[in-house]
Amino acid sequence: MATIQTVTGPIDAGELGTTLIHEHLRTRDEAVHLQWPGLPTSGGIPEREIEPGGDYDAAVEAASAAVELGVRSICDPTAMFLGRDVEFMRRVSEHTGLQVVPCTGIYTYDHLPTFFISRTPDQIADLFVRDLEQSIQETPIKAAFIKCAADEPGITENVDKVHRAAARASLRTGAPIMAHSRPASGTGPKQVETFLEEGVDPRKVQIAHTGDSADLDYIERLLETGVYVGLDRYGLEMFLPYEERHRTTLALLERGYAERMFLSADSCATIDWFPYDVVEQMLAAGMAKDWDIRIVHQRVIPDLREGGMTEAQERTMLVENPVRWLTG
Ligand SMILES: [Zn+2]
Known part of the structure; x- marks a missing residue:
């Protein structure tokens, strides 16, 4: 049986179980925290300021809540610039199961540091391959997938370079790609085009945050290329309100796309992007609601089931698709 890399070592694909495809145990700027260690971070869930070191407790709290709801695994797409720290993830995983x-x-x-500006996509791919095949951060832990992103600036020269590096690392290792997208800027189809140009099998590609759009034509255009789409920001009202996410998911299920869809929240147990008072204002303004690792099991699934989602479709999205995407 195929194996999947986790922070506590490889597991049989059959052991993955119910999986949230896109959740972060901690999101922070690694450079800031290296240069100014001990800064507090704003809590994601629960909404509060987290004392230095309290980010571990917050991550354990989120992971435990997920386990209690029957979640067996998460894919944590915390890459470079989001503060990737696989030792932190390993401790949380061992603590909570x-x-x-x-x-x-x-x-x-x-933005890219000069280190990457002066290097080719192949040289950047070498680093990704090292994480996938040998070791992340000098630990025995190996990566299971490759993350890249395109957002409001679109496919800039630097973003294109990272996408091509991701594609080449995928071709060399067989690892799948998760690409952060911004439907409002129409990045998804362009990202897919780049991957296909590089020769990547679309079944290895997941276009994250596609669920920020309720435009079924846009989403179907992506699905027709053979990629997976992430309906993965439930609770982030600022990008699309819950009700619209709900209707879009049901419409896609009715059209028969369950085998290409993922449900998740893109929650962050802690995130340092905004000062705490700004987070409070954002929440007061309704920019996020129930944005939490628990939302898929506490709200989304019950609502979708009421809307007609079958048990088989639920299993396809939460158990089978993650294995198929991760193992090819
Ligand atoms: Zn994310």
Whole structure:
């Protein structure tokens, strides 16, 4: 049987179980925390400021809550620039029993350090391959998938380079790719085009955040290329309100796309992107609601079942698709 890399070692694909495809145990700027260690971070869930070191407790709390709801695994797409720290993930995983599938890759909307500006896509791919085949951060842990991103600036020269590096690392190792997208900027189809140009099998590609759009034509155009789509930001009202996400998911299920869809929340147990008072204002303004690792099991699944989602479709999206995407 195929194996899947987790932060506590490889597991049989059959052991993956119910999986949330896109959740973060901690999101922070690694450079800031290296240069100014001990800064507090704003809590994601629960909404509060987290004391230095409290990010571990928050991650354990989120992971435990997921386990209690029957989640066996998460894919944690915390890559470079989101503060990837696989030792932190391993400790949380061992503490809670939640299996955590780690990634390699670079999360940038444009900026790259000179180190990468001066290197070719193949040289960047070498680093991704090292994480996938040998070791992440000098640990015995290996990556299971490759992360890249395109957002409001679109496919800039730097973003294109990272996508081609991801594609080449995928071709060399067989690892799948998760690409952060921004439907409002129409990045998804362009990202797919780049992967196909590089020769990547679309069945290895997941276009994350496609669920930020309720435009069924846009989503179907992506699905027709053979890629997976992430309906993976439930609770982030600022990108698309819950009700619209719900209707879109049901419409896609009715059209027979269950085998290409993922449900998740893109939750962050802690995130340092905004100061705490700004987070409070954002929540007060309704930009996020129930944005939490628990939302898929507490709200989304019950609502979808009421809307007609079958047990088989639920299993396809939460158990079978993650295995198929991760193992090819
Ligand atoms: Zn994310």
